[in-house]
Amino acid sequence: MFEQRLRLVRKSLSEDKIDALLVSSAVNIAYLTGYSNFSTREREAYLFVTESSVSLFTDGRYIEGVRSILPKGLKVFLYTELFKKIRSSKAKRVGVEQNFTLSELKKFKRKTGLNFTLTEPLVEKLRAVKDDKEIKNIRLACKLTDKTYSDVLENIRMNITEKELAWRIERLIKENGGELAFEPIVAFGSSSAIPHHQTSNKKLINSDQFVLLDFGVKVNGYCSDMTRTLLTKNATNKARKIYETVRVAQQKAIEYISTSGVGPDSPEVDASKTAKVANDYLASKGFEKIPHGLGHGIGLEVHEELRLSPKSKNKLVKNNVFTIEPGIYIPGFGGVRIEDDFLLSDNLEQLTKSPK
Amino acid sequence: MFEQRLRLVRKSLSEDKIDALLVSSAVNIAYLTGYSNFSTREREAYLFVTESSVSLFTDGRYIEGVRSILPKGLKVFLYTELFKKIRSSKAKRVGVEQNFTLSELKKFKRKTGLNFTLTEPLVEKLRAVKDDKEIKNIRLACKLTDKTYSDVLENIRMNITEKELAWRIERLIKENGGELAFEPIVAFGSSSAIPHHQTSNKKLINSDQFVLLDFGVKVNGYCSDMTRTLLTKNATNKARKIYETVRVAQQKAIEYISTSGVGPDSPEVDASKTAKVANDYLASKGFEKIPHGLGHGIGLEVHEELRLSPKSKNKLVKNNVFTIEPGIYIPGFGGVRIEDDFLLSDNLEQLTKSPK
Structure with missing residues (x-):
């Protein structure tokens, strides 16, 4: 189920010529991973999807809980790894979601040196x-x-x-x-x-x-x-x-x-x-x-x-x-x-x- | 109480050389107006604060409810008035909040022709x-x-x-x-x-x-x-x-x-x-x-x-x-x-x- 959803995400990304998607919506993360405990009011996780990998980034309050219910192939890291992993993914164009804030954009640009592209509601469309x-x-x-x-x-x-x-x-x-x-x-x-x-x-x-x-x-x-x-x-x-x-x-x-x-x-x-x-x-x-x-x-x-x-x-x-x-x-x-x-x-x- | 809070907001704005603040956080709107029924998960209102006016913009589901509890001096409008009111405010630099999204930024820029500046958490600091x-x-x-x-x-x-x-x-x-x-x-x-x-x-x-x-x-x-x-x-x-x-x-x-x-x-x-x-x-x-x-x-x-x-x-x-x-x-x-x-x-x- 999750593999099928990820396949559709990747298909949309390649149609849009985007190398990776940074999923910031907690509901979209639940849809793609099955883990639904992240707050929808505060940013408590990011999911980073490339052609070949899926990585979840969160903080110390959640990491053990997430690890216990992982779908196959999904890796979990602390936030401290986030910018390094994005840089090392070699993605040139990273898509971001509707709820990605201007404040996050500034920080991500500064920390990774990459450009981030606002995508159409991609996971939301699949969810419909x-x-x-x-x-x-x-x-x-x-x-x-x-x-x-x-x-x-x-x-x-x-x-x-x-x-x-x-x-x-x-x-x-x-x-x-x-x-x-x-x-x-x-x-x-x-x-x-x-x-x-x-x-x-x-x-x-x-x-x-x-x-x-x-x-x-x-x-x-x-x-x-x-x-x-x-x-x-x-x-x-x-x-x-x-x-x-x-x-x-x-x-x-x-x-x-x-x-x-x-x-x-x-x-x-x-x-x-x-x-x-x-x-x-x-x-x-x-x-x-x-x-x-x-x-x-x-x-x-x-x-x-x-x-x-x-x-x-x-x-x-x-x-x-x-x-x-x-x-x-x-x-x-x-x-x-x-x-x-x-x-x-x-x-x-x-x-x-x-x-x- | 609300007047005092607005006075402090305006003081911060003028220190930052910002002409107006677009408040998008539902909790900050509650703090500045007393109306706490807007969702924190979806954008259901904006509060636009200039040196001389405070205007709340929302949709048809809320407008009657908000009008019934208005603090003095606050005006309520439908969303359809939002971009027109921002343009006619003559504000040159409009501050936006931490939860303002990249998606909103693109739309607001296109509709108003103005520049929007990410502020430090201003209302949040007052709230502390x-x-x-x-x-x-x-x-x-x-x-x-x-x-x-x-x-x-x-x-x-x-x-x-x-x-x-x-x-x-x-x-x-x-x-x-x-x-x-x-x-x-x-x-x-x-x-x-x-x-x-x-x-x-x-x-x-x-x-x-x-x-x-x-x-x-x-x-x-x-x-x-x-x-x-x-x-x-x-x-x-x-x-x-x-x-x-x-x-x-x-x-x-x-x-x-x-x-x-x-x-x-x-x-x-x-x-x-x-x-x-x-x-x-x-x-x-x-x-x-x-x-x-x-x-x-x-x-x-x-x-x-x-x-x-x-x-x-x-x-x-x-x-x-x-x-x-x-x-x-x-x-x-x-x-x-x-x-x-x-x-x-x-x-x-x-x-x-x-x-x-």
């Missing part, structure tokens, strides 16, 4: 096409998401706070063996009008019309991401119309992909056109277009390569996994978002199956 | 000196850490797994109103020899000599970070000697700081010399030097500006908050780390007070 094992893990994450949702519905009662409900979600996930893909978003009433609302101590009260739950599960490193918006029994006709419009907008996007791009000989599906279909439907009902993307790739990260948005240049291809999540947000009133995860194979398969 | 409110929050985090530790001791029993114990720690923290500062590290037996061990399904068994617990709490955005290593009743004399050596090494570092740098008229304390004192003590007992830093700053982030390590150039000054965490790790045998949080004021105050 999932293999069977990855799909299996995402299915597990989606299944646990559905189970969690079903359990959490029983926990919603008057006077519960957003934070309390978020903590119930978290407990249900972890006690079932999953991890959080991200901090759950719970929004009551008018707070649901804020797409990334900061879960607060606000209590659910009688006059609230909406309960928005956006959460994701991580299983074996792979994420799900699902949003449901519940209408309370006090929901007005206006609230119901918003809900129904969002639900149909998601359905329109699903139908567009299903009719234009599935099956073995079908053309690739245009991600931007998919977003347009959903936005056009919202416009036809008198609502503004979605203030965020219609969807995004999902896998080792909860947001990854693939954007379903009006400006996206992505094509959807077989074994992409992504969300479709239209939303309507009316400041001061409330909002509705419905989000599910999908696998594009010979058909468009919906992976999260909780009722809407 | 805590104000009263920050110290109060760190005290709360440390207090909850001590309470959690005391409760978790009652949960350690034979056959519990590392993951189960980590989950107990997490539940205790969250049910007491805190958040995790980072995923707890739990290591049994020889796993304690790996400073950043990946908490596993390993069970505590009779022959294990060590139980290492490294966890931190976040309260109102501020972190604690504490490590305790327990010797089980099967611990050999060798294990006990290691423990005692680490405990005294921490004490030596504390004494060095206490005798060389506290009190209103004292000189600043050299961080690298402090690390040397601890390492020299380990060497005198026949052990290797610590394979990680002796300590690090702590605050909004669990690792921040200030490194207590042999190569550090930092000076410890009043109202710095940092860890002191010596460790000895014997591959295949086990390891001991003891870590506490300290505030340097007129004396060196230990903030985490759990028994050792």
